[in-house]
Amino acid sequence: MPLNILDYDPYLEAFKDDLSARLFDFARTKKRLLGVDGSLCDFANGYKYFGFQQEMKHWTFREWAPNAQKAWLVGDFNNWENNFELKEAYGGVWEISVPGMLPVGSKVKVKLTLTNGETVYRVPSYILYTLPNERHELDGVIVNPQHEWKHQAPKLAEAPLIYEAHIGISTEEYKINTYKEFTRDVLPRIKKDGYNTIQLMAIMEHPLYASFGYQVSNFFAVSSRFGQPEDLMDLIDKAHGMGLRVLLDVVHSHAVKNVGDGLNLFDGTTSQYFHEGARGEHSAWNTKLFNYGKDEVIHFLLSNLKFWLDVYRFDGFRFDGVTSMLYHDHGLGTAFTDYSKYFSLNTDVEAVTYLMLANELIHQINPDATTIAEDMSAMPGMALPISAGGIGFDYRLSMGIPDFWIKQLKEKSDDTLDLMSLWWELTTRRPGEKNIGYAESHDQALVGDKTLMMWLANEEIYWKMDVNSQSLKIDRAIALHKLIRLVTFSLAGEGYLNFMGNEFGHPEWLDFPREGNNDNFQHARRQWSLAEDENLRFKYLAAFDKDMVRLEKDFKFLAKTDQLQQVWVKNSDKLLAYRKGNLLFVFNFHPSYQEKLQLDWAEKPELVFDTDDRKFGGFGPRSSFGWSKGQLDLILEPRTAMVFKIH
Template structure:
């Protein structure tokens, strides 16, 4: 049940109390909107079945096509089925045009499967325009004609050609480890990869790496390939460049067989301004109540050159919420990453806005409560339809309560992306030599998050790999990646440094940066090149729109070691669930100049040494429990291209701190400590083992019980 005023959220953050009026207002707007929907449609879930009535639907021996376009003066359905001559449609009082096409005498649908279709609309000024149907499930362009105009396709395969689901959705994992992927650029060849290719070649890699979720980008149809999928034209259609709807379903089904959740990168923050190929073509003026979009300057995003939805409009809510349910029901997706949430939360869209953390920046007239209401409805819908679903917000502003349940007055997301982390890593790699990195600043960066709200940590995503930017591996090693990655030659100082820091940076960020982890396709092995999609500016080249998997699979190249390290991190979490643990404690045992961080995350003790030169022998490390500790994971291991300086079979027995008088002595807040070897630019992970345990350390689970959170001790 919902709270009376949605202010239970204040229990998790007392700083929200001064903004109770604002929070109550937006929560009431959510409740009132939902109640109106329930009164009119029976339930929010029924309201979100718009695709069962709108677009092309089969009804009692005929095909019915409906389209909401209240600003149009007349409408015709055109396509291959009628020689593009036009079949007249009728308009109801709500502005919805419709036409019924009876089956033929043999019971065949009036429009053959995969036929091209469009709607021809008359503007109030008298002229006619042809548009791709708003609810179309597939849209195509002529093969080899990138940049040409799209046609809608009536998708209605015969029963024998429809995908038959074989596998149940996997349970929601305790620790979410996300592999961000773009199907089209997943091939090593200079081509657009298919859903089938991704299913056969990439999904097995994802499973072997140890990720338990794959986040698919650029699935919603977008006419401009170089937009990376963010200028969507047909929200209900799968990108036809990579195949058919049934092939995408097969991809999701196979992922489920492998125990992998599949998240969709959904774009509801804006829509492509392309009127010929997409939803933007349904803007006929006539005011905001007769449009999908806000009008005038409010309806246009200056930086993105795109149109902005009118989230207050009844039919817009039906369209977007139905879009969410469509992907859940028809394609069996397990959740969503909502793109551009910052742009939705504020009328200024975050443009030229530096968020300082002052709560007044979040709860003011700048907040777009219409968009926030939509996001609350969307999260409420997703989690009621599929309790195991995951929703992630791409938000850079840090709005409080974004990731608290709707029932408490939050916006309802499960996680937010830690978007500040990659930006700060880029800043350090570009501007500060690692011998000058400040450990206190690093810990503050990684731990400065809202612990009552889930956070997805990452070093880099697709954003840090796009043309004009550089991946972390490239910033560390540069052009030497082309000449110095062979194991048949001694690594140069640049390669040595880059390999070591790539491992330590990812280890530190995963250990301390959030409650979930994300990596972008190929970056786990240090893919050396940026991403540049085919476009006019590069003569439509695919050279940089691919992933060179062979680099990681070639035995004489060092890329394999970075991939092995990332795999080890994913399996470490699979075994010890440190991401899901509420216990995180950072210990500053020595001076900052040592460049050493000791941390407890979950049942593990992590020792990070960022020093380029200093080896610490017999380094004293505080531990949470007495007993015998052994190495669980070690970035200096030779299997990760290290020097193998740390003894994995060495027992580190804890020593009690001496007591003075009646006071229990402690070292960094702990009554026990061990002594370890910490080589330069390494991370070594220790676990507590039973006294009678034997065998390889990595096959044993620690005996320590997971503690409740004690908070994070910041410098």
């Protein structure tokens, strides 16, 4: 297989052998798993074999527990008695056929006798639904979700404009929201705002609500906090009917430590799913780490991906914690300052191979699926095709950009904004790889940090956001919030991501109800009414975001990175101008001064967007432009930007 990655990035020539080894290990692993003629799509069918399989006149149940000596299926359907004993089959698999029909809704567990004689109870590893019991543990629940699908998934004919959403916090009420209410109340908002893709967080079942869904216990189960499996199916179906694609925020980088609820010590051994010893522990996250070199683990995880694509019809995945997977030290404390850091003994080759297998499988099942990698290390080839020597993701997240903005707002003054550093941060990519740009995501909203609007407005967001109040701090906050989003939107990627509520400057932070805050829902909800109140300035930011997104729909410039040209940059005046596609962007980041700019321009441009427009909370139109005989004269007010259509 040719290493076309070297054509994209000649600096990788010194690591040609490492890249070849990457491809060799991928091919060798595939051959080991599939033989000569097998396919990943056929291999990843664990969810059709394990767990509860409904036949014509009976249920078949299978579980993999190689260290078990005996196994029973117990539940409220048989009074938790030992009358449903499983038989041992090949390779540590246990199975039973139950005549008649097990009642849907029954609570169930697998009872195992281990080699040391201990008896344990486990939630089945392929369970589709769980509920907490009176001991604050999870019980498996037998479900047979059925949905009459009405809509085909839409094709993505434009850049992905992603609305990152969490079902539970999507209500303004002091409660956990549901799939049904999200479908009714939030889907229309997302559609109206112009986004074309939803990225759903915290769908895979997790015992701790405050983990934001990133400590998964049951990989095939939808979170029961939000409703029934059929409710999620209906949500995705209705989203498709609105022309919205739906991505799952999938967590294969680690698993919760809970014993009994999830996979940890399932058959009494650490090594069933995870690495032994320190390699199986994530010291920072206090979670368990998968053994990506073990065939049964690869089978489990790949089957999980196919399950979400097949049964729930997700349109792809955002892979969480990819950096943690790639390196034995999980990227903690490592500065990726040169290429040798990516091809060292610190690199987990088995994890790299698993990610390549995952991407090949996903695109085999659905060639239109979208995969996005959350990797802060900037591993070369992450978003290049496997055939070119890459890892196969469609996009990587531009993770350094939110950090750039937070550092600017937290540690520096407005007049010290370095436009060359900003340009470099927003436009530097791995050659040939596509990015999803964003100014902030859920990470910047978590308790202990602040959203961009909170950094900008601080306490005045509570009492100076009404339309009649006079506040220089709020004026600055609104103006910069718009500039930050517009320059990031237009430069930082071939797609864009926004976290739910940030489009209108949602105040405060995210903090889930927990013991430390007396189970308070104050910060675990979205105050939609703020953006709908005609007397509050949040409406201006909402209108701005909607029209900014509309720019992409009208001009389709995000993907035109090859048509990006810096036209003007002058740090002392805080002026930045660039063209991308058939748009010209002109920014004045200066906090105080009106700035003038003259550009040689063959044809008269057409103003299509002005951040200073009064409908966006500005004071304009104040900035002005004139064109005569091939010269464009611009006068920009402080903290404003204009966008022109050019020919």
